[in-house]
Amino acid sequence: MFNTVVLVFELIGTMAFAVSGAVTAMKKEMDIFGVVILGLCTAVGGGAIRDITLGCTPPAMFTNPVYAVLAIVVSVIAFIPAVQSGISHSGKVVDALMLTADSIGLGIFTVVGIQTAMEALAEPSFFLLIFVGVITGVGGGIIRDVLAGNTPYVFVKHIYALASLGGAVVCSLLWSVTGAAPAMLIGAIVIIALRFCAARFRWSLPRAKIK
Amino acid sequence: MFNTVVLVFELIGTMAFAVSGAVTAMKKEMDIFGVVILGLCTAVGGGAIRDITLGCTPPAMFTNPVYAVLAIVVSVIAFIPAVQSGISHSGKVVDALMLTADSIGLGIFTVVGIQTAMEALAEPSFFLLIFVGVITGVGGGIIRDVLAGNTPYVFVKHIYALASLGGAVVCSLLWSVTGAAPAMLIGAIVIIALRFCAARFRWSLPRAKIK
């Protein structure tokens, strides 16, 4: 039962990040193969970094192909309407799609990262859990942006990583209290809510400029 | 005998990718050390990613220095005539050199990646073989382009990764039929041929633009 919930979570997160990678690639006018590869790297990249960090090799993306296959299929599906409709998508629709896909992926992957660390290590420290969660959540997006030649989104926009961090703390604290499934669900909801609120109300953090 | 063939293959691929990294660095007007480092990273980067993915640590590039030494020597050799002749190379010659070096490296490293996975894992899945092959083939070039500040070639040009993928499928399918050596040879030839044809006949894949 719990494993099924985690699997469904992971599949949704994979689809969400694949869409965000594919849209980024199409904005850069990449061809269909570039779109698929960027969708794939975004979707499975965070998990691959997590597995290599934890010493779980080969990473799950290689031993269980369902995530990669799903990411490829979703990227192709995202490509087709874009070609058919030409350049007709307005910037607002695309941006809203990106925000939604990216938020859901961020929320789910962060808590799945924590769950993977819980399973892989005998006594993971609180600190390690938070780190692995955030890396799993933001890793795919960083790979996407670096490969596309953009400054990683996590560095410039609102409180992106802070949302992941907040949800990771909530999820890790709840884990021993409520058990795994509620902790993951609440953690993911916290992240998605923080991320949306930050975008909606234009929350921002102080910044300094050095010349 | 077979190991010798694999070694010769690897040495040729290493030299080819070192040249492609060194030429990229010289196009960016890096100094001799930048040229050597970029040649080195391009030549051994794909294999390092492969070994870390498979859990073979430390990667072969560290335990067996022949690849790294060769890459360094080749990068220096590629640097010397460029300095002597100044800016006299025409763009066409350099582009043809890059295409040839990069195609040979792509072909060889893809099939060597598959061979490494075959040796490292007891029962590698077909899916894992393809993935590890393609990652070994395109990984060095992605590192090269990201470090040089270019959009990775694999995302923008023709059917680069598709060639690697096609050859990886051919090599993996032939492996149990013909044995390792013929499978690797045919796989590499398929990749190099696809890559050249794509460049020669300007094969391209559909692309979408989102505003």
Next chain:
Amino acid sequence: MFNTVVLVFELIGTMAFAVSGAVTAMKKEMDIFGVVILGLCTAVGGGAIRDITLGCTPPAMFTNPVYAVLAIVVSVIAFIPAVQSGISHSGKVVDALMLTADSIGLGIFTVVGIQTAMEALAEPSFFLLIFVGVITGVGGGIIRDVLAGNTPYVFVKHIYALASLGGAVVCSLLWSVTGAAPAMLIGAIVIIALRFCAARFRWSLPRAKIK
């Protein structure tokens, strides 16, 4: 005693690289969270690459949070005066700060990388020691520059990696003669001295331009 020296070395190197990452982020006008993340990645990135390369998973940054916590605190402290004083820092002060922080980090992390390889492997080859040292030294800076969208410093400026390489050779050669602590100290001093001299006297290496 020796372990304490190594720890102090590592803490100083961590602070130095955290400053260099934070300053880079502020130059790019990132918000406080971007500044902290870039400071953190620069400070612990080289060590994480080293540990994953050596197969020491999870990397020390996860199992021993002191480095990450220190990097975060230093990044925040570097941020505060920058905000208060607005854009008043002159370019020269910032550049001198960056040079100093980066040189110290480079020197310390290179020799700490060698020491880690000495402990992790039974009989590390001379070649592996040099490589792991240089990767630990320059890895964090490469991650910093790639994430910030800059061409990695190691490729464009003076003899940056050559300094790390020279000190790594000195440290590895001295190791069996003088013991660990003097070898590390002398190696780090060589690197910092080379780095400063290169910047001070504008040492540079030949470069070629290909059109």
